[in-house]
Amino acid sequence: MKADTRANHDLTRNQALVFGVLEGSEAPLSAYSILDQLREDGLRAPLQVYRALEKLVDFGLVHRLESLNAFVACNHPSGPEAGESHGTVAFAICEKCDNVAEFADPDFVERLRGWAKAEGFEPHSTIIELRGLCEGCCVA
Amino acid sequence: MKADTRANHDLTRNQALVFGVLEGSEAPLSAYSILDQLREDGLRAPLQVYRALEKLVDFGLVHRLESLNAFVACNHPSGPEAGESHGTVAFAICEKCDNVAEFADPDFVERLRGWAKAEGFEPHSTIIELRGLCEGCCVA
DNA sequence: GACGTAATGTTATACAATAACATTATTGCG
């Protein structure tokens, strides 16, 4: 039992540091900007951050946004552990305020799989990223 | 009227060179590997390639694959000019043979728009990339 | 304590993209 309420995969020190920075950030962060925030904690090389990120992504605690070369803490409605880990997730990225919304629509995924099957394509990962303006930003 | 049967937006010399390389390639190519193939033709700097790519993507003749940092000539079933230019396209990228299949499913896009609308999100571009094994490669 | 495995630290390098500025074509118009 952990005092910490976070779902916590027994993170190593570096993993915990990196995850902490991402959890505390509204916007997605690049590996290098994460590194900048961890210099005081003893991290010096990009590889230290990339290695931690790789694990965190494996655990499903963090997502990589391909169109930004950046990372966000998982913000899935049902939480990072709720079966989402290996499902397909879509991201809506606001280009004005950098907010990232995350969602998984089973029907949506079903249709995508349908097409893949018809083509004989066997997907092992799926990237869906919407770029645009979030509700708060598109009114103005 | 052009002798060339290609849909050809009156490409400039550099644009034509870059497009030619992409058309002749089975696999997606990075800007730098395109540059390598155009050294003999007088291109020397990455920027020359990036500038051409930017226009070609605008024209809808070329797509950028965000998850690969690479580019492919448009291979849409109905051709690059057939109204696809500003529609949403999905890519299925084979990680074994590097083949890229391209498709656009209106229903699929409709569902995505539905979610966006419900969230108040106004998308201006949509990225869908499936990574996995193509038909030819997943049997073996 | 010896071994295998995972995590870490460090340096150097490869790969991707853009900034800044000078130059040359191209186009449209008086």
Add this chain to the structure above:
DNA sequence: CGCAATAATGTTATTGTATAACATTACGTC
């Protein structure tokens, strides 16, 4: 034609993103 506006090009330097290679340290387990 002469000239201005615009678009394309060439070049150098720099920034940003990611990994290779290797040495070291922690840790579980027998």
